[in-house]
Amino acid sequence: MDLKLTRVLISDQADPSCKSILEENGIKVDVKTGLSKEELKKAVTEYDGLIVRSATKVTADVINTPGCILRIIGRAGTGVDNIDLDAATNQGIIVMNTPGGNTISAVELTCFMMGCMARSIPKADASMKAGRWDRKLFMGTELMGKTLFIVGLGKIGREVAIRMQSFGMRTIGYDPIIPAEAAAKFGVEVLSWDEMLATADYMTLHTPLLPETRNLINEENISKCKPGIKILNCARGGIIDEDALYRGLVSGHVSGAALDVYDVEPPKNEALFKHENVIATPHLGASTKEAQKRVAREIAEQFVDVVKGRPLVGVVNAPSLVHASSKHLVPYVSLAKKLGVVLASISKDKALEMKLEGETANKYKSLLVSSVLFGILMARGIKDVNMVNAECRAKENKIALTITSCEQSSDKISLAARDITLTGVPCHATDIITNIDGIDCNVSMGRCTLVVEAYTSRIDLLQELSSKMGEKIENINFVKGRVFVGIQGEIQQEHLNSEKIGKFHLITY
Ligand SMILES: NC(=O)C1=CN([C@@H]2O[C@H](COP(=O)(O)OP(=O)(O)OC[C@H]3O[C@@H](n4cnc5c(N)ncnc54)[C@H](O)[C@@H]3O)[C@@H](O)[C@H]2O)C=CC1
Numbered sequence: 001m002d003l004k005l006t007r008v009l010i011s012d013q014a015d016p017s018c019k020s021i022l023e024e025n026g027i028k029v030d031v032k033t034g035l036s037k038e039e040l041k042k043a044v045t046e047y048d049g050l051i052v053r054s055a056t057k058v059t060a061d062v063i064n065t066p067g068c069i070l071r072i073i074g075r076a077g078t079g080v081d082n083i084d085l086d087a088a089t090n091q092g093i094i095v096m097n098t099p100g101g102n103t104i105s106a107v108e109l110t111c112f113m114m115g116c117m118a119r120s121i122p123k124a125d126a127s128m129k130a131g132r133w134d135r136k137l138f139m140g141t142e143l144m145g146k147t148l149f150i151v152g153l154g155k156i157g158r159e160v161a162i163r164m165q166s167f168g169m170r171t172i173g174y175d176p177i178i179p180a181e182a183a184a185k186f187g188v189e190v191l192s193w194d195e196m197l198a199t200a201d202y203m204t205l206h207t208p209l210l211p212e213t214r215n216l217i218n219e220e221n222i223s224k225c226k227p228g229i230k231i232l233n234c235a236r237g238g239i240i241d242e243d244a245l246y247r248g249l250v251s252g253h254v255s256g257a258a259l260d261v262y263d264v265e266p267p268k269n270e271a272l273f274k275h276e277n278v279i280a281t282p283h284l285g286a287s288t289k290e291a292q293k294r295v296a297r298e299i300a301e302q303f304v305d306v307v308k309g310r311p312l313v314g315v316v317n318a319p320s321l322v323h324a325s326s327k328h329l330v331p332y333v334s335l336a337k338k339l340g341v342v343l344a345s346i347s348k349d350k351a352l353e354m355k356l357e358g359e360t361a362n363k364y365k366s367l368l369v370s371s372v373l374f375g376i377l378m379a380r381g382i383k384d385v386n387m388v389n390a391e392c393r394a395k396e397n398k399i400a401l402t403i404t405s406c407e408q409s410s411d412k413i414s415l416a417a418r419d420i421t422l423t424g425v426p427c428h429a430t431d432i433i434t435n436i437d438g439i440d441c442n443v444s445m446g447r448c449t450l451v452v453e454a455y456t457s458r459i460d461l462l463q464e465l466s467s468k469m470g471e472k473i474e475n476i477n478f479v480k481g482r483v484f485v486g487i488q489g490e491i492q493q494e495h496l497n498s499e500k501i502g503k504f505h506l507i508t509y
């Protein structure tokens with residue numbers, strides 16, 4: 001994907017290395033934190049790149065601001081729930097994060113919070129500072145032999161498991177995509193959900209905030225927990241129903257909670273975070289020097305990769321794009337896009353078929369589907385389309401693409417409408433249509449391709465073309481009443497005499 005960035009705005013606190021890496025690579029950068037929504041809406045009409053952490057809320061109305069020129073949003077961190085991904089995708093904006101850059105910091109905070117709960121360290125410290133020596137008040141419990149229920153066994157969940165096992169804890173856990181055998185490899189047992197709630201002494205949450213995880217820990221699940229459960233949330237506010245948690249703390253059914261994240265930040269729910277059995281931190285999971293340096297550097301380098309056309313990492317909303325710039329796939333992407341352009345220039349059909357043959361074409365199916373749709377939509381004059389939003393725009397424009405695959409044969413891409421079928425072979429030198437409607441041919445898709453419909457006189461046509469284009473003509477193919485002319489270099493529509501050659505399509509890529 002060809003993306004030029006002129007100005008990037010960093011709108012949250014980020015390590016200075018983020019700005020300096022971008023600037024060293026010729027990208028202009030401003031840092032403006034604490035923007036109001038109105039200021040952010042204005043900013044997206046002035047900056048084509050935006051880098052945020054969790055404080056900036058990149059909502060749909062920000063993204064859909066008239067005149068928004070954003071092309072890429074970078075999250076210097078993990079969670080992207082502060083960015084409206086659907087709105088960004090629809091507008092063709094790439095969203096990237098830096099998965100893993102702050103994992104260990106969030107893991108360590110979770111483990112320390114557990115220790116603090118077990119031994120009442122914050123309370124004991126406050127009591128000392130208040131001039132007391134309350135040795136009897138702060139009787140703790142050991143972690144050794146206790147059971148920890150980990151909800152979400154991704155990067156953070158599994159690292160928490162490994163560390164807490166070294167304290168002698170039994171670790172049990174649930175993750176819809178991690179089978180029991182995989183969890184067993186990092187020492188986590190999988191029991192039934194209700195069994196885990198009833199068994200755990202501690203429960204720690206490490207899922208993203210998704211519609212399925214919102215209020216996952218609610219009144220019902222809390223009531224199923226073993227009395228005295230201690231609950232930690234260093235993942236996202238909103239995964240716990242805060243009112244239900246508060247009621248559990250007041251009744252004593254929940255004996256402690258450690259919270260780093262809140263439904264609304266800064267939190268409004270004072271009664272909860274001021275409760276005597278709650279340890280609260282202001283979203284500090286990623287706030288270490290190491291994590292901040294890492295995520296700042298990573299997001300800046302990812303932006304530079306985009307500008308330099310290198311393979312992408314960390315793309316959240318267009319996974320197929322990750323490979324778009326890989327050298328070996330460039331011919332496939334280019335061929336798919338150009339077949340889309342040619343087909344849509346000739347045919348108005350909206351129900352299309354794409355056949356992918358060969359191992360590589362099938363392995364990168366979603367990338368090639370985006371490429372072909374991009375070509376089709378461009379040729380049909382759809383505005384603001386790119387590889388990120390091609391599928392959304394195709395749906396909006398009621399273009400249906402059916403995909404068939406055949407892995408065994410050699411690499412080939414075919415695109416068919418009711419009135420024409422085009423096939424091409426990915427080739428590093430130039431993009432070529434090798435077959436049209438079952439007839440072998442050799443039509444180059446270099447700068448321009450001319451397609452003449454229902455020609456009446458071959459002689460007239462050839463005379464007209466050679467007088468206008470001469471050596472620019474690369475190849476001429478006569479296929480079932482149409483003529484396909486591959487042209488090297490530019491040629492203007494007005495230079496062709498339609499009276500002489502009849503209806504034609506002059507296709508540029
Ligand atoms: N407090 C802080 O400052 C930080 C918070 N985080 C947050 O921590 C959370 C976890 O981050 P990572 O481990 O890096 O993410 P990850 O993507 O590696 O792991 C998340 C796991 O949750 C699982 N999951 C999804 N739905 C689930 C459900 N209904 N029940 C159980 N598991 C479910 C996924 O399958 C995945 O394996 C995220 O919400 C992230 O935003 C991350 C870094 C710092």
Ligand SMILES: O=C(O)C(=O)COP(=O)(O)O
Pocket residue numbers: 053054055076077078079080102283284285286287
């Ligand atoms: O990376 C994450 O998911 C975090 O929650 C860290 O948030 P922050 O970058 O500290 O605002």
